[in-house]
Amino acid sequence: MNYSTQVSKKTLKIGGRLIDLSIPRVMGILNITPDSFFGGSRAGSLQEATDKAGKMLAEGATFVDIGGYSTRPGAADISLSEESERILSIIEPLSKYFPDLIISVDTFRSEVARCAVNGGAHIINDVSGGTLDAAMLDTVGTLQVPYVLMHMRGTPGTMNKLTAYNHLTVDIINELLPKLLKLKEGGMSDILIDPGFGFAKTREQNFQLMNHLQAFHALGYPLLIGISRKGMIYKTLDSDADHALNGTTVLNTLALDRGASVLRVHDVKPAMEAVKLWMATRAIH
Structure with missing residues (x-):
């Protein structure tokens, strides 16, 4: 099959808005957690979260993805109520200060997803693709909000041991397909596919x-x-997360060239620059 000829859906319906994805969009990461792997994404207060979200919006982000539960390996488990409280404490003020902001919520718990959408969130970003909460796919079908279907195996604590694949890409697609079909059966049409870099994949498999x-x-x-x-x-690069921005931009550009519609990033301005420069190359015939 010539995969490059496949035509992907290029819009997202969010409330009364239709978001055109023919021009790639940027999603900024905002973590209301003390233990996310990159410190620059964390906000320890409402003021800090508001400032970070405003900066992302000013730099060109279409979406801001709010996380209240760290999914890095070894991260502490927190209760459903604590995750909900963290997220809801941010959604309401962000909705008030930035009425045009599209808020995504990074959660694998269906009850958190329901509370977040009822509180004003627009998108559910589920790192588990429905595997960690059996009610998630039915819940987003009921809520009828855009859903990020990501590939992962196991849990954040076990995923690094679940990296055996017969054929990496084919296996991932085959594991996503039944979930995608269930979403479609539930009337969902606004779906984003995330292959899940770093989740149940070795470094070599990521490349x-x-x-x-x-x-x-x-x-x-x-x-x-x-x-x-x-x-x-x-x-x-024998470095660390604090010094990985240049490498991030390189791989984001490769992803754009391979058809990425949304880049989820810690650093909005460099990602927007990558999009603009990549789009400029597309305009030259």
Whole structure:
């Protein structure tokens, strides 16, 4: 199959708005957690969260993704109520201060998703693709909000031991397909596919995944790519997350060239610059 000829859906319906994804968009990361792997994404107060979100919006982000539960390996488990409280404490003021901001919530818990949407969130970004909460896919079908379907195996604590694949790209697509079909049966049409860089994949597999990213267009939905400051970058460069911005920009540009519609990043301005420069190359015939 010539995957590059597949046509993906290029819009997202969010409330009364239609978001055009023919021009790639940027999603900024805002973590209301004390233990996310990159300190620059964390906000320890409402004022700090508001300032960070405002900066992302000013720099060109279309979405801000709020996380209240760290999914890095070894992160502390927190209760459903604590995760909900963290997220809800931010959604309301952000909705008030930035009425045009599209708020995504990074959660794998269906009850948190429901509370977040009722509180004003627009998108659910589920790192587990519905595997950690059996009610999630039905819940987003009921809520009828855009859903990021990500590939992961196991839990954040076990995923690094679940990296055996017969054929990496084919296996990931085959594991996503039943979930995608369930979402479609629930009336969902606004879906983003995230191949799950760093989740149940070795560093070598992450680069293999990048090389075969176009295969995911066969699923027919836009791709969201989250590689910002991840280990595949800084471990390859013998560095750390704090010094992984340049590497992030390089791989984001490769992702754009392979058809990414949304870049999920810690650093909005460099990602927007990558999008603008990449779009400029597309305009030259």
